[in-house]
Amino acid sequence: MGRRRAGYAPGMGSAADLIPSDADLDELRRIAKGCTACDLYRTGTQTVFGEGPRQAPVMLVGEQPGDKEDVAGEPFVGPAGALLDRALAEAGIDRTQAYVTNVVKHFKWRPVGKRRIHQKPNAAEVSACRPWLDAEIERVSPAVVVLLGATAAQAVLGRSFKVTQQRGVLLDLDGPDRGARVMATVHPSSILRAPDDDARNQQLGGLVADLRVAAEAVARLVA
Ligand code: URA
């Protein structure tokens, strides 16, 4: 599977300029607080960096922090996080043993009345922020990386990757972390948008089944 790195758009910075090659995770987290590599720092409350054990066997990657995460400064602590927790538990993955992060580290939103409505990050924002994720993957060196939803999947596996067609399939992860596997699945937020309980349960079952594939791979690779 080819992996393309989207080029950095002209006029946009890149977080790569901020990342010392010898910085550990704590230092990266500290530096990321001041990141201004794309415009999202202007409207997001704070950088929401990844969290979890520094050598977690599994890493979960979402799109970007949501409204709750933006305020808390932690990934997946809102409604999507609650659903993710449930799916992880059903798949036998202990969230406290997972490193949880996002491709983009600031919340992108637009106001609708008093609410802040999620907006998808664009390709330039994903490119600008992507070096933080690369650095996290390199430092944590997980056995398995799980990409939640199309934004994360396409950021890592290429813009033509189709979650609907290739979800739940373990692939090799290119890059510095040789030997690691990567798998894409649906985003928990998409399950929250299901039209009714039946659809929701079915989609949740699909996410759990994919996470079980990841859990089995972790067990094999870490044994
Ligand atoms: N959705 C995401 O992709 N990430 C979060 O941290 C929360 C919601």
Ligand code: SF4
């Ligand atoms: Fe930096 Fe990423 Fe925030 Fe943009 S979204 S300012 S690249 S941390």
